[in-house]
Amino acid sequence: MNNDLEFINIEIDSGVCTVTMNRLEKKNAINPQFAIELCSAWDAIDNDDEIRVAILKSADSNIFSAGADLKELIPLLKGEIKPSNEHEKKLLSDDFLLKTWRKDKVRAKPLIGVASGYCLAGGFELLLCCDFRLVEENTSIGFPETGIGLLPIAGGVSRIGHEVSRPKALEILFNSANIDIHELKNLGVVNEVFKTNEMENTLQKYIDKILSSTPESVEVLMKNIDKVRNLNMHESFLLEEEMGKELF
Numbered sequence: 001m002n003n004d005l006e007f008i009n010i011e012i013d014s015g016v017c018t019v020t021m022n023r024l025e026k027k028n029a030i031n032p033q034f035a036i037e038l039c040s041a042w043d044a045i046d047n048d049d050e051i052r053v054a055i056l057k058s059a060d061s062n063i064f065s066a067g068a069d070l071k072e073l074i075p076l077l078k079g080e081i082k083p084s085n086e087h088e089k090k091l092l093s094d095d096f097l098l099k100t101w102r103k104d105k106v107r108a109k110p111l112i113g114v115a116s117g118y119c120l121a122g123g124f125e126l127l128l129c130c131d132f133r134l135v136e137e138n139t140s141i142g143f144p145e146t147g148i149g150l151l152p153i154a155g156g157v158s159r160i161g162h163e164v165s166r167p168k169a170l171e172i173l174f175n176s177a178n179i180d181i182h183e184l185k186n187l188g189v190v191n192e193v194f195k196t197n198e199m200e201n202t203l204q205k206y207i208d209k210i211l212s213s214t215p216e217s218v219e220v221l222m223k224n225i226d227k228v229r230n231l232n233m234h235e236s237f238l239l240e241e242e243m244g245k246e247l248f
Contacts, residue, residue, distance in 0.1 A: 008037040009059070010044055015052035016207060017045050022059040027066035030122050031073050032087040035100040042099060045109055052218070053210040055203065056130055057114040061196070064115040064139070065123025068154070101154040102129040106226065108219040110210050114203055115139055116196070120177065125154040131222070132206050133190040135181050136199065142176035162229075163189055220246050 007023040019041045021028045028034075045054045058064050068074055075081045076088055077097075083089040090096060098104040101122075102111075113130030115123075119141040127133050127141075135141065143152045151157060152173065161169045164187050172179060184190045194202040210218060220243050228236050 005037045005040060007034045008041050010041055012048065012051060015050060015211060017048070017051045017054040019045075019054060019056050020059050021057070021065060024058075024060050024063065026069065027063045027118065028058055028123065029066050029069040029073075030100070030126075031069040032076065032085075032091045034069070035073070036087050036090055036096060039096050039099045042102065042107070045111070046107065051109060052215060053207055054109060054111045055114060055207075056111060056126065058117070060117070061136070061199075062117040064117055064119040065126055066118055067121025067123045067125075074150070097154070101125050103155050106223055108222045110218065110222060112203065112206050114199065115141070116199075121145055121152065122154050125152055125156045125159075128159040128189075129155055134192045134194060134199075134202055134206070135184070135190045137181060137193050137195055139181060140178050141181060141184070142179045143173055144175055144177045146173070147175040160189070163187070216247055 007021065007028075009018075009020040009022055011018045011020070019038075021034075023029065023031075023034055030038075045051050076083065076092070083092055095104050110131045111129070112132040112134065113127040114134045115127050116136035116139050119127055119135070119139050121144060124141055124143060127135070143156055145152050152160075157173060160172050164172070168187060181190065181193050185193050191206070192202050224239060224243055227239060231239060
């Protein structure tokens with residue numbers, strides 16, 4: 001699929017949409033234009049009935065994303081600079097920041113994140129916004145934000161806080177730049193740790209898992225899995241029945 005985006009490439013093949021980040025000279029740092037283009041990718045996935053599953057990856061295996069652009073995005077959000085172009089104005093005028101890290105709504109099509117190289121700060125939050133998370137064994141991953149007086153508030157605090165125990169969440173959220181990836185797998189934060197030469201086979205395993213399920217089953221499960229996590233057992237059983245009725 002051809003697109004007019006500068007930093008994000010979108011390709012669709014046999015029901016699989018691959019979203020490739022390509023601002024490599026800035027280590028895929030997320031500036032206002034990058035954020036707006038990511039939002040366009042999420043819209044493309046949501047609105048194309050042909051797409052069953054999506055993949056988020058980098059054009060360079062040495063860098064997933066170094067996070068928010070400290071020269072362009074952070075000063076804009078802190079009000080230290082005024083918007084000077086259409087991307088910056090657009091970012092501040094609507095819910096695009098929420099949407100960039102997929103905090104704006106529940107989505108029905110699974111997104112698989114494939115990270116390697118550097119996956120830090122807002123880049124780690126991009127991985128966390130994915131439904132399945134695959135990480136190369138030598139990836140540098142973590143949240144260094146507190147070291148410069150910031151916090152991972154693009155979903156990092158909430159997603160880590162929901163997924164691991166309180167002590168472990170604090171350990172991850174306080175100035176971490178190289179978390180043990182195998183520990184993240186044991187904690188359930190990532191699905192798979194792969195060797196470089198195993199990436200394609202590992203990714204295909206998850207694609208096949210999704211494509212071998214019916215679109216209806218995937219959609220109903222995706223829309224309700226977070227609800228199940230927040231209900232007591234009796235309420236969860238009732239929700240299961242409603243899910244079954246929706247399918248039948």
